[in-house]
Amino acid sequence: MKEKVNVIINYLYKAVVHVFNISAIYFFWIFIHYLSSLLYHKWCAPVSIIGFILSPLLITSPHCKALLWCINTGHEIINIMWVSIGTYSISKLLGAI
Numbered sequence: 001m002k003e004k005v006n007v008i009i010n011y012l013y014k015a016v017v018h019v020f021n022i023s024a025i026y027f028f029w030i031f032i033h034y035l036s037s038l039l040y041h042k043w044c045a046p047v048s049i050i051g052f053i054l055s056p057l058l059i060t061s062p063h064c065k066a067l068l069w070c071i072n073t074g075h076e077i078i079n080i081m082w083v084s085i086g087t088y089s090i091s092k093l094l095g096a097i
Contacts, residue, residue, distance in 0.1 A: 026081050033074025040067040 041047075044064035045055055058064055 029074050029077045032070050033078060036067045036070035036074065040071060
């Protein structure tokens with residue numbers, strides 16, 4: 001009996017570690033996307049007349065291009081992860097029927 005409990009605990013531990021690793025990647029990309037959006041708005045598209053006038057110069061700067069890449073890539077990764085979570089969930093639901 002104790003051996004079965006140890007097997008179950010070991011299985012649950014591995015599952016929790018696996019879910020944590022996947023979730024860490026997901027939350028990392030959410031953080032990168034969120035932070036990049038805030039910084040892009042502050043540094044590359046300021047809300048003022050001067051910001052409007054300088055925006056053609058600012059958006060071509062290296063830091064603005066890097067922030068835009070982070071925003072776009074983060075958006076794609078988050079979309080892919082939602083599709084993956086949905087696909088996995090549906091496959092588990094259909095497999096249980």
